[in-house]
Amino acid sequence: MSTLFYEPSTRTRLSFESAMSRLGGTVLSTESAGEYSSAAKGETLEDTVRTVEGYADCIVIRHFQEGSAKRAASVASIPILNAGDGPGQHPTQALLDLYTIQREIGRLESIKVGMIGDLANGRTVRSLCMLLSMYNDIQIYFVAPDVVRMRDDVKNYLTARGVRWTEVSDLREVTADADVLYQTRIQRERFQNPDDYAAARGKYIIDRDLMRILKPTAVVMHPLPRVDEITTDVDSDPRAAYFRQARNGLYVRMALLKLCLADGYQPDIAL
Amino acid sequence: MSTLFYEPSTRTRLSFESAMSRLGGTVLSTESAGEYSSAAKGETLEDTVRTVEGYADCIVIRHFQEGSAKRAASVASIPILNAGDGPGQHPTQALLDLYTIQREIGRLESIKVGMIGDLANGRTVRSLCMLLSMYNDIQIYFVAPDVVRMRDDVKNYLTARGVRWTEVSDLREVTADADVLYQTRIQRERFQNPDDYAAARGKYIIDRDLMRILKPTAVVMHPLPRVDEITTDVDSDPRAAYFRQARNGLYVRMALLKLCLADGYQPDIAL
């Protein structure tokens, strides 16, 4: 397995590499492909992929451009796993999120999920919404500062599949009703304008006070890294599921790699 | 095997690491030794090598200075593989180039090779010329912008060994006659003067139009990465051998590593 990472990562790269090691395979690692690979000399992503597929049996790619993984997959003859394509998608994160909800809540149907934070740029919430639409009786609440509200493409996708969603400005109202609070970081690196960042940051914080109105059976999730949108005194609450969620990434990625590299795999099942 | 890379690389590092993994060995990888190793603290290459040889059985080194691999080999008691020493040499690339010509053309004798692009700084063409001189009846055409013509050291080396070479300014003339068109990138990172770079770049492009006059049995090679000196619409032509060439790097490097680490290896056979 070759990891091609053009953006910083800890969880995703290390959990993929750990997954492949535990399956008995080996890893060709690229920690900062943008600076230290041939991309620095002007090579296109397509050329890089057509080269690397000569050395590896699958490629895990994180890239700063939306659609980059799809472009890579269009020229590759081996499986390409999208580990985040700019503000686009993060499908393996969504799979581990789904697995976490199943393990923590015990079901994937009839749940109420509050999505909080940077919903415009947050590729994890975008991917999770799409996956959740495959299950019955889902209610989604979007809680976002104005400048980073969920984009229409996902809203339309949900509506077309009969998923109920509403935009809510009061986090306490959502907290009292939700089975899952899915908090996300306001991503400074996606903002052009520092004023927009300042306006968005710090508006919706999950702290101990808020946890008092969360149902005993509900959980708090976060794709991590967090900055200050969940205060650290929440960490010891048993409903704080985010570190368990990060660990689930290992198991889900092991399963994905096994699936991709199995005999008879159809690479058109895009991941 | 330890890889010490002081310059960006995709193909060379990953193919070496893949080669060692496939041979059953393990890899100590350094993606950006210039910034994140002790070189950043002022350590000499010699000291780094004398340390790393305590941890690995062979070292693959890419460095920005001509002669660096030879300096490393002079202090090391384990095999040093030169993975590119600035504008000097790139011998493992030349070996895979030779292997590719043999596989694609079916012979290494009596061939006509057009070397195109940055011949002054292109270490791959320099190394390939030297290896080709070991075979009979070789004709080399050098096609380069004025500022980056082949240097005298290689010309004299070829003349001394009876290899015919000529400098030609018309790429079409060479294309009609050659068995191998070996295109190279104009390397911006080797130019001090931006005007020289602008003058050199874009002068000799291989495109679909040019491919019409290339012999059906001839091939186009390129050490990659390419920028725009071969247009992408050439990629689907069966005579476009450059991605097959990149893959051959894996096999040739596996063979080299096996050779270097075999019992009875003489480290004075410099690679």
Add this chain to the structure above:
Amino acid sequence: MSTLFYEPSTRTRLSFESAMSRLGGTVLSTESAGEYSSAAKGETLEDTVRTVEGYADCIVIRHFQEGSAKRAASVASIPILNAGDGPGQHPTQALLDLYTIQREIGRLESIKVGMIGDLANGRTVRSLCMLLSMYNDIQIYFVAPDVVRMRDDVKNYLTARGVRWTEVSDLREVTADADVLYQTRIQRERFQNPDDYAAARGKYIIDRDLMRILKPTAVVMHPLPRVDEITTDVDSDPRAAYFRQARNGLYVRMALLKLCLADGYQPDIAL
């Protein structure tokens, strides 16, 4: 084993990774965690560690802040190995230094050690002093430029344990008497003020001339990298032990990893 390196390293990271490979384990490597991990997005070290412990069985950490390894260990449920915490400690280096003294001199008791160079910021000498205090009849000479003299915390630690230490300004005097000369680099990266760096650098150099007054049974050690504080013409002297010392790091780290990962390991034995 996961290596999390927030500061440049060659010896420490590669010897740890080589050690784990030789023990049959695999490695998740991070060469420049400060720039390419989630630390770049504002994640705390504690959060990074709580995530990575889900993917690895032990973590080797180098960080620019004193106390960072202890902070990491306070949240982790797996062994954390401190591979250097800013100007704090470098305990695995001290263990390999001790092992080197034992192998080279044949004993750890009744030895005279001259510590030379940047004693204020040099974490290796700080850690070595503390370990040496466990042995009887140790005499330590501190030879440092004024701006980088040994700090009081270590001096008080030694005094409290009955270790004799003196500050000496004449390197020749120490050289004639010592069993071990432990030279260190003046670390430019620890200086705020360039004048202080200029004043400190070059004051105490070990060269061939000085070696003439060193006892035949004594050795010169250095944690490396060196810049010019030991001249290269000393390297061929059999008493120059620093490259053997670097190699010993591999064996000592293999032993440490085996100890940490053995059944019944008590993680409160802080390393």
